[in-house]
Amino acid sequence: MPDDRVITFGEAIREGLIEALARDEAVFLMGEGIADPSSFWGTTAGVVERFGPDRVMEMPVAENGMTGVAIGAAMAGQRPVISLHRVEFALLAIEQIVNNAAKAHYLSNGYHKVPLVIRIVIGRGWGQGPEHAQSLESVFAHIPGLKVVMPTFASEAKGMLIAAIEDDNPVIFIEHRWLYNVAGHVPEGYYRQPLNGPKVAVKGRDVTIVASAYMTLEAVRAAKVLEDIGCSAEVIDLRVLRPLNLGPVYRSVQKTGRLVTVDTGWVQYGIGAEVVARVASECFEALKSPPLRLGPPDHPTPSSRGLIPGFYPDGDRIVQEVGKLLAIDPERLKAGRRTLAEQRRDLPIDTPDPFFKGPF
């Protein structure tokens, strides 16, 4: 299995879907825009041609009903994968997700299974505006009975998607749109990446940065710059928001004594809140300074690129904050920030940074 093959996150998702469809007749895809020329941002390109419209079912625009139909089909032994272009559309289906998908197994005393994957896209950019750019993963992560997965790297996206499809539980599979064109080494063929929690993306000693999805890439970028200026940051990619296994984070904080979280969604009542709360309890003695949470400010996402500067945390912001936390010498910090600024130059703020093309 040549693992030096480089493909994008989006292609990796597509491969995962194809592998799963080829492996198991019970797997089928449902969604809007999955069997059309847009092919769900390319992630289902050519799939309907290969598997036919009964395996790749274009659906009416009815997210609540569609999700309930998928749950019912899953309870009957099928393994549907639904795709929702934006988390805002998923809000229409949340009654079905929270009451039926998350609870059928528990409620039936273990009889019913709901082997369902709900792909939900979050993201940003190009003026999407307040109702097309939210990151509401914490809403799903709050609900027992759901699994909530949020991959960052292409190989994991494929393996975790396959694992999610094999899983007998409803899995909310969150894809950040700005990752679709990020490339990485992805094995060919069918393989699983267990849904077993966080993974250290960058090893380090001085501070623990916990992030997810696109924010992991910003954290990795920040860590590289920090390295150059003599600070060793450990970056942990959260990957699985529920069930939440923070073992690797605790081990890291035991070592570094410092915690920074970076959320794609709002900070208040967000993912970082749970991470910080747990670390504050489990690593109380080890913490050397107040944990710090980063994320977008507490207001809706404006459309205009004029309003966006400062909205999303990025490598520079992480470097600055870690600099403050570790009292890094301001001059050295400036040098690090200059490196980042040079990488960015005149890049637009509302499209994915080509720096992140990978391979990762």
Added chain:
Amino acid sequence: MPDDRVITFGEAIREGLIEALARDEAVFLMGEGIADPSSFWGTTAGVVERFGPDRVMEMPVAENGMTGVAIGAAMAGQRPVISLHRVEFALLAIEQIVNNAAKAHYLSNGYHKVPLVIRIVIGRGWGQGPEHAQSLESVFAHIPGLKVVMPTFASEAKGMLIAAIEDDNPVIFIEHRWLYNVAGHVPEGYYRQPLNGPKVAVKGRDVTIVASAYMTLEAVRAAKVLEDIGCSAEVIDLRVLRPLNLGPVYRSVQKTGRLVTVDTGWVQYGIGAEVVARVASECFEALKSPPLRLGPPDHPTPSSRGLIPGFYPDGDRIVQEVGKLLAIDPERLKAGRRTLAEQRRDLPIDTPDPFFKGPF
């Protein structure tokens, strides 16, 4: 204004509604079961008789549409109050709440206002089961643009409801069903209780307990018992989950050095997570021991009273946990727990504890 009049929380809500209806023609009520003999658990009893069916509008069973209609009416200058019998029904309306109610003001650059109150009941007991007994307040608390209020005491329920109706923002007004029959001193007439954050319910020195709604009562009960055995607990009633103002909590923890949160909803990604995360940052030096979060375990709410013991945190559990935290002498702790056990005696686990009838 005789403030020694004792009425229940449910009656206080009803008075608040009546006062607001009488004061302002733009106020009207919408909901299922508000103009019928059940009168929304009595909170709208006699209101349709007094104000007529155009001010107390019985609605079809269509939570999503109904909520959107209320938002549209609010944008047009009306001041609707919707009532939803269970938070599970509100899930059907969450797209309208998150995308339209929460964002209309921001999105319109300040033009539109959404003076809307959404009464959402949470609660438990009498075998309601997994889909009629959730406490999902943290889902709403995550969303900028919403206000989220969760009163505990009768006089505040009335005053905060009036303030919510006067507010030009969408307010999620969460009522815990087990509070409806709890009585307290409630002023007559029209008055506001500002939606300005937590309030100290019991003063203390040794530990800070932050709770909401029915859990505040359990915490108050625990504090009384702790007092008897020589431990002084400060109980803070959170009251307003968004906008979140934790000033009083910080001041308390600066004094006590210890924090316990008690959630009505699930702990993971719940209300306590945010409180702990903020306190860990803002009161880092003051904290003497790891913050502790209490709440129901991480699984759906079973129906049977056989499965419920241990599910909900209660006074006894709080006393035990605080006992551990403060290393209270086990014998003294036992005495305290005995008092609580005597209060409970053979009371059923699935109905409100008559101990909490009040007045508070």
Added chain:
Amino acid sequence: MAIPDIKPPNTGPDVSSDLLLKFYFEMLRVRLVEEGIADRYSEQEMRCPVHLSIGQEAVAVGACQALQPRDKVFSTHRCHAHYLAKAGDLKRMLAEIYGKAAGCIGGRGGSMHLMDPDKGMIASIPLVGSSIPLAAGSALADQRTGSDRVTVAFFGDAALEEGVFHECGNFAALRRLPVLFVCENNLYSVYTHLDDRQPKRPLTEVARAHGMPALAGDGNDVVAVYQATREAVERARRGEGPTFLLFDTYRWREHCGPNYDNDIGYRSESEYLEWRERCPIAHQRRLLFEAGLLDPDQEEARIAKIRAEIDAAFAFAKSTPLADPSQASDHVYA
């Protein structure tokens, strides 16, 4: 455009006398079980909300008799009659309502969540409309796997007000799913009359919106329910898609709980009495006697047997142990 029009179900002579007898005793059994619940509810040992179908038995029994055991049913908060009509286990039903470990789902759901999936009683969901897409999904699974099973979604008149019903109607018609949408119209949602919730038009018109045929029948006439359902089942098995079935009927007791409540003002005693006159069970009994298919001794013997079964089931449900807290955290994840 070929939407078959609403037509009266063909009330021909093609129902065997055995079946006519079965209808009667099945309905009677459902009635007696629910009266048993009503009689004992004040003991406060059934500690969960109960929504009784007393007065509405013909719909559950008539519809389920038109199904095969392999066919599937989804229900609502008011699910006792559907559970029993679909051959759900009585002891496990009562144990469930009593919160016992031996309950059909171990006490996790209580009265509003009855299920016995091995009998085809797949799930009951207490959110209005919420089980309808599950039923459509079940039908989709059968269609995909080439099974000839049919799925029934039972729901009340209020479910027509929920968007999800329409989303599923559209999808089921589009895909010609083998699903029946059975609306049990008892005129009320809790204490609110249909006229205060929906504009005046025949409820069957909702089927037109989704290009689906509708059949309507007297919901207190078990034969009419059976025949309409059978027709819809046959259509579905032939791959001709979903049917909307409307059965008007009436709930005798309060929305939730064991009592009568005609005194509280939302409906009139006379309305109630009129419907009570049209008791589906008394009606069927009359029909059987008139046709000479039932003699009093035979009836008495059967009823005694049913009562004995019910008494035994209550005795079991009361005596079997409560669910144990140590099990409460099982099965969160598969």
Added chain:
Amino acid sequence: MAIPDIKPPNTGPDVSSDLLLKFYFEMLRVRLVEEGIADRYSEQEMRCPVHLSIGQEAVAVGACQALQPRDKVFSTHRCHAHYLAKAGDLKRMLAEIYGKAAGCIGGRGGSMHLMDPDKGMIASIPLVGSSIPLAAGSALADQRTGSDRVTVAFFGDAALEEGVFHECGNFAALRRLPVLFVCENNLYSVYTHLDDRQPKRPLTEVARAHGMPALAGDGNDVVAVYQATREAVERARRGEGPTFLLFDTYRWREHCGPNYDNDIGYRSESEYLEWRERCPIAHQRRLLFEAGLLDPDQEEARIAKIRAEIDAAFAFAKSTPLADPSQASDHVYA
């Protein structure tokens, strides 16, 4: 049961020649604005998704001309035409799409959220179906306050698939709200044809489900749209409740963006060309010339004026400053 049947709008002679001219120039203005956007989109200065109505102008213009300035409109992701037809400010529209502080909402929403509430263009919401209840709520507010205003909800064919449309249809009919449900059926939801999303039946049948009259008309004939809408507006003002209006039309360019996309395979060039033949603007122009209501010089002068207005608006939008980050956190709460 008195649901008025679908009837062809009364295409009588009661439309003044001034109005016929106005229809033409209004549609042309909308077309030229959107072509201006299409022409400039590749400059990448309009950095938000744009959904053009080119080909569909007759619906926006015909319907809005049947309204009074005090009447209210709610729209969707595809809102440019409705905004302009409801007299929304052109400069502020383009500034919004360019993300400028002078935009109609300060750059907060971009192309999918155009609004000019003082002109009655209350809101545009890009979630399919999501603005429909807002429109019903607006109508409810007017009903409550005794205002005679009428509210229009514009939406596409896909909105009929969303449950919320049906919830609002039911409610509006029940309460006889002064609201018009205007369905602009362009046969597609993104790249999926109606036939792959809904069963075959006249779309107007959805109105029957909710006991509401429906009117259908050629959505490329501005006069037909105007007359049908006027009839519905009058009904609404008389307190007779909502009407469902169906106008078939066609989107010429891609679902989102400035290009043509008939080559990508979801629809045929010939289908497109057939509809293009039926250009609503060319049709109206022909009618005017045939009736001798327009002479070429007059036309040229008017067009020149419109072009000048549009050019000036683009110049303004490009030159006015971007929204400033310091404002981004304003107005979270009122």
